[in-house]
Amino acid sequence: MLLSRTLLKRHTVLPGFDLALGLSILYLSLIVLVPLSAAFLKTFTLTWPQFVEAVSTPRVLASYRLTFGASFLAALLNVVFGLIVAWVLVRYRFPGKRLVDALVDLPFALPTAVAGIALTAIWAQNGSLGQYLPFKVSYTPLGVWVALVFIGLPFVVRTVQPVLEDLSRELEEAAATLGASRWQTVRLVVLPILMPALLTGFALAFARALGEYGSVIFIAGNMPMISEITPLLIITKLEQYDYAGATAIAVVMLVASFAMLLTINLLQAWARRRQGGVA
């Protein structure tokens, strides 16, 4: 989107455009495009029926449902609570605020295996939280969702926070003087401005969750057709030295995620246009 728009603009007043663009494209090619195209090339060693066979067995289909479904729901929850956390961090002053702020980044820094093992221990039926629940969390799809919520939280908070900081209080005060109720202010003034950032946060958390392996693998239980995530099936293909089969599933995931991220980007552009370029 952005790229095509800038490319169309022939002359720019800012110096260094050609150089910067060239470097960006080189960098992106080396880091992103070349490895990804290698994955695509590997799948071309399969014939079309083989490809379809590899990516559409009932077990693989069940794993798509789990991976995409749990990732989507996890990102959704993070949008709600990430917004609240960001709001609290920006708008209020309270003791230990720095500490809470730093806590948010913890899921970024923690090795995912550690997170997975800790979450499994807590939510297992003899765990510190799991024992109070009448249903199982660890070793079920619910556990997968819990792990994905954990790793996705910082994305929403960190994308919404700076926008909230820039949001001047005067806007809300103006809304109040014009007779808006608190709920109307949030719904008609604050949320539309935050919408692009929320969508970005959602997209990042969602994308991260799709590829997550390390933490999920410990809590999922990995039962076929029930709690197997797609990355696990890719690993099992590799265990059989079936490179092509593994990349075939990876390609399906890539295309699906790319399509979704693109949709979210378009939504974002639409949201930005609708509020007339305030942010």
Add this chain to the structure above:
Amino acid sequence: MFPTRRSLLAALTLALALPAHAQSTLLNVSYDVSREFYKDFNTAFAADWKQRTGQSLTLNQSHGGSSKQARSVVDGLEADVITMNQHNDIDLLAQRGGLVPADWAKRLPHNSSPTTSVSVILVRKGNPKNIREWTDLGRAGLQVIIPNPKTSGNGRYTYLAAWGAAVKNGVSHDAAKALVTRIFANVPVLDGGGRGATTTFAQRNLGDALVTFESEAPLIVKEFGDHFEVVYPRRTILAENPVSVVDKVVDRKGTRKPAEAYLQYLYSPAGQELAVKHNLRPRDPKVLARHAKRFPAVETFPVDEVFGSWSQAQKEHFNDGALYDQIIASSKR
């Protein structure tokens, strides 16, 4: 601060002279849980090599999931020797890129496997569920912890142990399949690897039995306390730990001699004793006799004897859509 011309020259001469000695590093690419054993072994071998030849050797080791390690070597990780716990992980090196000859396993004694272990059943102290045999694991109402055979060598050995013991006991193919089906219907969690399964069983307190290697059992007791008992079924599988030099690499680097000596040393009494220290069964009968108490006599069968070969077992049982997948699909709860 700045190097003078003379020191530069000296450095250059040194660099040119180095290759004669610089190659005295060996890389051993191995599976995950052999880390501690090879750390000890490397120290011992380096001392022995220094004493015999006067050369100092730097020994590096790389550990990880075994098939991931094998893939890394195929993809260009410069391993001088490869030490695995499943034959097909070294067969891969022969099949892809011809890094070793196809008959690599015939080059060293005992199927090129200097050490072994066996699959055993770990139960809670006092054996409250009275588990004695593989068939007991298939009893209704029991929970058995086994790592995922799709991702773990330990899991594959467990599956083959139960199946093979049934066949050895004179049971038909269908009955063996039915037994393994019942066992896997009792598995509540399929952990990714052996150590993950251990955590589930020992720390999470899930399950009545854990199937793992004999070599892991003392570590579990050490880590989690004396709450467990090891049960030896009458017949179990012999997990061989095959080794090989990686011919293409050692010939290019000129390290064949130390690499071969390294593997030979695994068979030496000193090497075998070190293996015992890390709970691996030695091949040397004298060393084994000395530690007979730690390694109870049990009737074992190697994979080849019941399943033809590892590659065949992999194809017939563990590949996508093969017997294991059918079993797990039919035991869907």
